[in-house]
Amino acid sequence: MRVIYISGMGRSGSTLLDRILGALPGACALGEVTDLWRIFRSDDNLCACGARYSQCDFWTAVGDRAFGGWHRADLDRLAFLRRVVPRIRHVPWLARPRLTGELLAQVNEYVDYFARIYAAAAGLTGAQVIIDSSKFPTIGLCLRWARTIDLRVVHLVRDPRGVAYSWTKKMPNPGTEEGMLPRFSPATSALHWNLQNSIAGLLASASGCVGGETAYKVPVRRVYYEKLLADPRDGIRDLASFAGLDLSDGDLSFLRDDYAELPVPHNIGGNPMRFATGRLPLREDDTWRLAFPPRQRRLVSAICAPLLISYGYPLR
Template identity: 30%
Template sequence: MLGNVLAEVPGIVHVGELRFLWLNGVLGTGSNGRCGCGLGHRECPFWSEVLEEVRPPGTSLERHAADVVAWQDAYRTRHTWRVLRDPPRDGWPDVLAATYRAIARVSGARVIVDSSKFASDAALLASLPGVEGSYVHLIRDPRAVAWSWLRPKAYTGRRSALNSTWHWTGFNLAAEAVGRAHRDRSLHMRYEALVRSPRAAVGTILDLLGHEGRNPVAADGTVELGGNHTVTGNPDRFGRGRTRIEEDRRWQAALPRPQRSATTLMALPLLHRYGYEKRV
């Protein structure tokens, strides 16, 4: 939801989890394959124009998408530290830079919010020509994350509590590495702080971006959401109209004790660092 809230500021566009545009949107081999506008990505006027602009002449969309997905395999979360040390400049980095340029042209936006959640992609930004990266590391209690992954969803698979916590740990450590490399352009924010004071949190992010624009969040924590062209993500990206930003605490009662204990134990080193209690 954060990306869609920011997109209500003039000059900002939220594209969702851009990394999956080719896997989900072109090849159709992933999950959650509709654009936020409700159309398939290849039928969506926004993404069809972007995809055509990025596609090399003489190469079909399918062939190019297959190449992109293969290149992306060298830029997974575990590769973040390598990318920070020695950023490559061909393959996926070239495509990512070209896609950002196409999005900026088609949307007319100065700021692109990419919520792909791959720190390795964030690590690339500083090396992409014409791109100035800002980094928001949004952290949530791992037990809430575990409960979310345990629930059946139509748009993605499920993970065990241990598996989701293992990924949570890796993602956060990689995001920390990017933040350390770009301290003056980075912000760490807990989900709980965002939903409890959404107007202040969004204002802090706009300050980080150096973007002058009306804060879309009202004093009562509501926001008017319009349409969007998000690649993939949580189903709340399809929401429209006046929406209240509020904390989801259902996991505190719903997460079974064995999974709660396992998640707490596995995440213990980072729980204290992020200010979470061991007992909830």
């Protein structure tokens, strides 16, 4: 089962990329699968289709196929695994070629949950490729141990000053109890940007060994938000090839240089764009260049300078 895992820092365009990839023939986008345990355990928020998750035909059918119904899934156990397995402090072990002991058992149990969800969604839709935009690179490090998953990672990168500015803005989060997306200070988001992208970079070099089998390396494709929006058709065509989808020009007819025609989705989490259907304008969000206070912009540039240079972004 082939899975495209979108990894990187939040507010880097992952919801947009997830939606566009999900519109490709043979692909099924699920959004941020890591949030499912919370949704069915306590928060019955709105699915991107507009229905409550408990009343959404798609997610009800996924639960039936994966667990015999969501009521039969041990969501408390899944919540525990979500807290203890993909932790930053476990990165040195998760990136090793072998796992042993209790961590190996917990990782296997944790990724089996994802594999069941992916398989159920693929079975329902007939999709060749499942898209998961959970973003956390530590989850990507865990997923490479799943025996039934052909994992391919898209490392999505955006200029940290644009990311930091986005995290300072008040943004609605429709269909949730909180009503608003969380916010970070520029310094906090810059530190997270460094950390998340550094760990995502490990996926390109980390190898794994499942059950004594030959070690493998996870294919990783780095995508820059700004370049993707500058030429979306070419960028998506390249990612479709990376995903193993053989597309004709007609398969990209929904995608133009300045907009995409999107179907009704069933995405989990992400920004309010997850609810968009029909014609969605495609343009780089570069309001930070004028709206982000210079002092805060310089602070983010200083904190992120090594990776900024490595990724080819200007310091000023």
